[in-house]
Amino acid sequence: MKTLTTFAATIVVAAIVPTAAFANGLTQNPSKTHVPVYHRTIEIEGLDIFYREAGAKNAPTILLLHGFPTSSHMFRDLIPLLADKFHVVAPDYPGYGNSSMPSVDEYDYTFDNLAGVVEKFTEKVGLKKYSLYLMDYGAPIGFRLATKHPERIESLIIQNGNAYDEGIDNDFWEPIKEYWKDRKAVNKGLDNPFWINVKKAHNNDNLAVESALAFLVTLDATKWQYTNGVRDVKTISPDAWDHVQSRLDRAGNGSIQLQMLYDYGSNPPLYPDWQAYFRKHQPRTLIVWGKNDQIFPADGAYPYRRDLEHTELHLLDTGHFALEEDGAQIADHIRRFLSVTN
Template identity: 70%
Template sequence: MNTLINNFWKIMLMAMALSVSFSQYSLAAQKMSDVKYKTVTVDGVNIFYREAGNPKHPTLLLLHGFPTSSHMFRNLIPALSNRYHLIAPDYPGYGYSAMPAVDQFDYSFDNLANIVDQFTDKVGLKKYSLYLMDYGAPIGFRLATKHPERIETLIIQNGNAYDEGLDNPFWEPIKAYWKDRDAVNKGLDNDWWKNVKAAYKKPNMTNDEALRFLLTEGATKWQYTNGVRNVEAISPDTWDHVQPLLDREGNQEIQLQMFYSYGSNPPLYPTWQAYLRKHQPPTLIVWGDKDEIFPSIGAHSYKRDLKNVEFHLLNTGHFALEEDGQIIADTMRKFLGKHVK
């Protein structure tokens, strides 16, 4: 009899566990279904964006990095949409937004910031927190310095605003490219780039050729997997989403133009730092500590100018959301709960 009773309760407990698991899965699926996929025309260019949450709630404007798109926020958006209104646009030439040819559109950080600025007006954003990652940092800081009254908080994830953040081997040939787009073997003799030249068997590789390497599938996969704790935790959906977009006819020229335009950002660093010192926006830094593109020295630099900064280094790489997305979402929820209502 006791055996029968014990088996009964075991079955009941298993059924309850399955019920809870199913409920959690259903809730996650429901949250995903709350995400809307929209397009709006800005200055003649179709801009795709993801949106979720109640527009009456505090808004988060999520600005993606290279070479990805709003796709990088696909898990973060539903994780926060019950309490926040989230919007994540794709820049022209990225993701599902239109991709005008490089000779028909100004692919520069100034213009992408202008497009995003117009986008915020089009979708009716008056105040918002900014999530800045990689390319999203120079775009977002242009918005913040233009409209400081709109910025409620900053969430900075592997997004640079200091010279020391670019003082590493990865950036050496890119810096040379800013000075001379026809440069040959400039900044390519460090340990990072020697491996690339050896793989291509080109001891005198042009800088243009070197930067085109950053658009290959191998380089894309490296960006997602380098520095992570467990490569098996990184979904191949990431690079499998990005690479076909990079491989579109004409997209390499767009990306090379953006590499060149990145040189317009360091001269603006003093302006952005002055904005931080003057306005002191509450700031959360969640930074992948193993990132070789934007190493964490660039994260520490923000402490010089910010008094109200919450600082977290994560044991992962460049695309920290892929491995530590739940940690970042939880940290954001606590941070935003203290600073926006």
């Protein structure tokens, strides 16, 4: 097992300074042409689904699918950089961002169901063909769409999103894998440097796995996700985790996130199907990966090249939420890559 840097040593509270995105001009379009970003809500399966949309609808479409624990907010700076040339659409899943948040008793939070909502969303807003930007939870949601409707997928953009066993073979995932087997597991998978520090924070050496995983919805964990592995923490705006944490702190949301962590266990059994899709349909694929990510390390980026013949891989010297520090660079890669594709 690979050893993760302990969260206690890597959680750093950044000073309140402009974001790297702002400093690099990410709020401006490369063409210098202002393209408005619209914030809309549409009803899907009785739920209000919030989404951001920009660009001409007859332009090539990019569907941006966010990760945990964020929302379309993670694309707030990327969208304006792409909207002069592309039709860009970014929904919030149920339970995330500004979409409806029914309780776990009212809604079955599974990746199958979230993928179903996104599928119906694409159909209702009229997305017939699109490129997929997949990050974290967005990967298993997007790959479900791709395997069901390969004819709709023009290309893939993968940023710290996993489809191979190598990508979850690290300390971070040990207790989560035990959680998939037994939701009442005690102290299983927690005996490694990363999770030992979590137990210390709980002052409990015999900790239930679910209690340990509840750490992942706390402010410390959210800050860690945004700051771990970055080059310069002072460029990461607290606005990012402040926005996320306000959603996580809503009554009942912690239970939603634990349910989604549990259901993440439904994804590895589908890896062979997704890999078969890669081999059969060979979508052109751009991989822009924060190589210092301790949740989805770079080990998960390389295997795509086993199955995809037309793959461009860029390992970025940043962490899990690579857009926060390298958004301008990622936008440049996307614009160039999709210009060739389209």
